[in-house]
Amino acid sequence: MPKPKVKLRACKALNWDYLLKISAEYDSETAHLSFAGGMAKLAHDLTQTGDEDVRDRQLSEFLHCVTDHTSTDSTEKVLKRLAQSLHCDYEKMRQFAKENGIKVKMRFLR
Numbered sequence: 001m002p003k004p005k006v007k008l009r010a011c012k013a014l015n016w017d018y019l020l021k022i023s024a025e026y027d028s029e030t031a032h033l034s035f036a037g038g039m040a041k042l043a044h045d046l047t048q049t050g051d052e053d054v055r056d057r058q059l060s061e062f063l064h065c066v067t068d069h070t071s072t073d074s075t076e077k078v079l080k081r082l083a084q085s086l087h088c089d090y091e092k093m094r095q096f097a098k099e100n101g102i103k104v105k106m107r108f109l110r
Contacts, residue, residue: 009052010059013096018087019043039085060100067097072105079104 022036023043031037042062046055066082067075079097083090098104 007056007099008092008096010046010055010096011052013059013088013092014046014086015088019047023047035085043086056100059096063097063100063102067102072103075103076105 020043022040023046026040026044027037028041031041042058045058049055049058063079063082066078070078075097076094079093080090083093086093094104
């Protein structure tokens, strides 16, 4: 009997060194004023816990918030922008999103 596939963890989908760097720049007074501040807040939240289940849930909830009620085309654009902003691999971000119930665009074999 084959083993069930293990889901990708948030810490493997994200660039942890970069998260630590931008979380150090987090300022709760101004984070809500810019996209960069929002990314610093997300990084801060993710780096404040050592519990991988909590990190997975935080990233999953964030991705659901920014992609719910959007088309798969828009979801792909959001994931690409987040991957660029967080200096992480788009394919891993996309995989994490898909494994956590976010609808992504289907890819067809050619």
